[in-house]
Amino acid sequence: MLKASQSNTAKINIKNKNLITNKCYINGVWVGSDKNFKVTNPATGQLIIEVPDFGKKETAQAIDAAELAFKTWSRLTAHERSKILKKWYDLVIENQDDLATIMTAEQGKPLSEAKGEIIYAANFIEWFSEEAKRVYGDVLPDPIKDKRMITLKQPIGVCAAITPWNFPAAMITRKCAPGLAAGRTFVIKPAEQTPLTAIAFVVLAEQAGFPKGVINLITGEPEEIGKEITSNPKIRKISFTGSTAVGRILMEQSASTVKKLSLELGGNAPFIIFDDCDMDAAIEGLMLGKFRNTGQVCVSPNRIYVQEKIYDSFVKKAVEVIKKLKIGDGLKGETQLGPLIDDAAIAKVQEHIKDAVSKGAKIELGGKPHVLGGRFYEATVLANVDKSMKLANEETFGPVAPFFKFKTEQEVIELANNTEFGLAAYFFSKDIARIWRVAEAIEAGMIGINTGIFASAYMPFGGIKQSGIGREGAKYGMEEYLELKTLSFGNIK
Numbered sequence: 001m002l003k004a005s006q007s008n009t010a011k012i013n014i015k016n017k018n019l020i021t022n023k024c025y026i027n028g029v030w031v032g033s034d035k036n037f038k039v040t041n042p043a044t045g046q047l048i049i050e051v052p053d054f055g056k057k058e059t060a061q062a063i064d065a066a067e068l069a070f071k072t073w074s075r076l077t078a079h080e081r082s083k084i085l086k087k088w089y090d091l092v093i094e095n096q097d098d099l100a101t102i103m104t105a106e107q108g109k110p111l112s113e114a115k116g117e118i119i120y121a122a123n124f125i126e127w128f129s130e131e132a133k134r135v136y137g138d139v140l141p142d143p144i145k146d147k148r149m150i151t152l153k154q155p156i157g158v159c160a161a162i163t164p165w166n167f168p169a170a171m172i173t174r175k176c177a178p179g180l181a182a183g184r185t186f187v188i189k190p191a192e193q194t195p196l197t198a199i200a201f202v203v204l205a206e207q208a209g210f211p212k213g214v215i216n217l218i219t220g221e222p223e224e225i226g227k228e229i230t231s232n233p234k235i236r237k238i239s240f241t242g243s244t245a246v247g248r249i250l251m252e253q254s255a256s257t258v259k260k261l262s263l264e265l266g267g268n269a270p271f272i273i274f275d276d277c278d279m280d281a282a283i284e285g286l287m288l289g290k291f292r293n294t295g296q297v298c299v300s301p302n303r304i305y306v307q308e309k310i311y312d313s314f315v316k317k318a319v320e321v322i323k324k325l326k327i328g329d330g331l332k333g334e335t336q337l338g339p340l341i342d343d344a345a346i347a348k349v350q351e352h353i354k355d356a357v358s359k360g361a362k363i364e365l366g367g368k369p370h371v372l373g374g375r376f377y378e379a380t381v382l383a384n385v386d387k388s389m390k391l392a393n394e395e396t397f398g399p400v401a402p403f404f405k406f407k408t409e410q411e412v413i414e415l416a417n418n419t420e421f422g423l424a425a426y427f428f429s430k431d432i433a434r435i436w437r438v439a440e441a442i443e444a445g446m447i448g449i450n451t452g453i454f455a456s457a458y459m460p461f462g463g464i465k466q467s468g469i470g471r472e473g474a475k476y477g478m479e480e481y482l483e484l485k486t487l488s489f490g491n492i493k
Helices: 056-073 078-094 096-107 111-134 170-182 195-208 222-231 244-257 279-290 308-322 343-358 409-417 432-441 474-479
Strands: 024-026 029-031 036-040 047-052 138-140 148-154 158-162 185-189 215-217 235-241 260-264 269-273 301-307 362-365 380-383 400-406 424-428 446-449 483-489
Touching: 024 056, 024 195, 047 195, 056 158, 056 185, 056 215, 056 222, 078 096, 078 111, 078 170, 078 195, 096 111, 096 195, 111 170, 111 474, 158 170, 158 222, 170 185, 170 195, 170 235, 170 474, 185 222, 195 215, 222 235, 222 244, 235 244, 244 260, 269 279, 269 409, 279 301, 279 308, 279 424, 301 308, 301 409, 308 362, 308 380, 308 400, 343 362, 343 380, 343 400, 400 409, 409 432, 424 432, 432 446
Parallel strands: 158 185, 158 235, 185 215, 235 260, 269 301, 269 424, 301 400, 380 400, 424 446
Antiparallel strands: 024 029, 024 215, 036 047, 138 148, 148 483, 362 380
């Protein structure tokens, strides 16, 4: 394994230098390459390290290794798999500060948020280490006297986990922990922007005692790796978090081998503030939801609807709170908003603001790149926003809070549902009857009621419509990695 002194990794100040390497992990061996790509710090633009730019050949090798390992890993008892998962959890907790520092260095989010994500990621490992022991079948009634039927739940084959850059730790454990607990083996393909967090988690997985081939990690060209994953019949399931556009491609490419899919895709979350709300609680919820990870969250409030009676006062109060946010390098303790991930993200934010202003929106705060330059952008508040604007119909994925005005409950429900997405939604109200009506009427897989944040290892995470297929987390997350088998016994007399 490459030490920090041998590469350009000294910029990351961690205690456990073994967590950083410029290699991938295939069949229990750390493998380097002569062809590499750069990983940079989005806050400074500085090179951190170069990692392998692998493709079809190495991906096929990883898949072969995972298939071979499946034959033994799947036959271990749930208790045996659980012990290894618990060791992995312990190691993650032991190294949480270093893992958070690595994440912030390559992804940019404030260190406090990175530390929170590491704990969140670890919770999935702990939860599913215990849930592994609770995979039950059923005895089914049969109308024929001499027959009996039972069902079994079994892991079937190799799984590929394709993870995003915005939550590079949690999305690995949310996918891999239930699958590993169930008895599946994995090929992990992390986002090109954030491979180091994934590598560090796999380093700890190796130390925890996972047998060779059970976990494999490949970095490199997404299109080539993706085509091998989708076309290779040895891959029986793909779990992907990312854009709806890429999700559609994966579905199309997987059709020829009829793979099982879990897809957590794009969002366009409405955040509804009724005039009977607790305004302070609504402001707090908005701050938690909108500006976490600089707005680069799939469940981030993208459309903020405020009832007309309190619209002006709410926007004014929101501006006063938002303008106090401290922007800077995530590794500095006072930072609350870090950089955007890349130049394309900056361009999209600017495009959405320009489009909104051209159609009548008013900039109440921000609206331009930050004086720090680079990938830093001002926290922005837009008023007088309407449904004709791009930011009403597309994910902005940045620190932009657009405020829409509405009159009635029915009107805002129609506005909230007027999207192809259905991942998350939020609303604030004190009226219990309204709470039930709105919660049942809004088309979203997850709804926060009087709260701006809700993700947990203990709840199912996922969307409807074009926001995805399947659920991750809670007991439902285990079901995604199991197949149901029916045994019919005859001639029982």
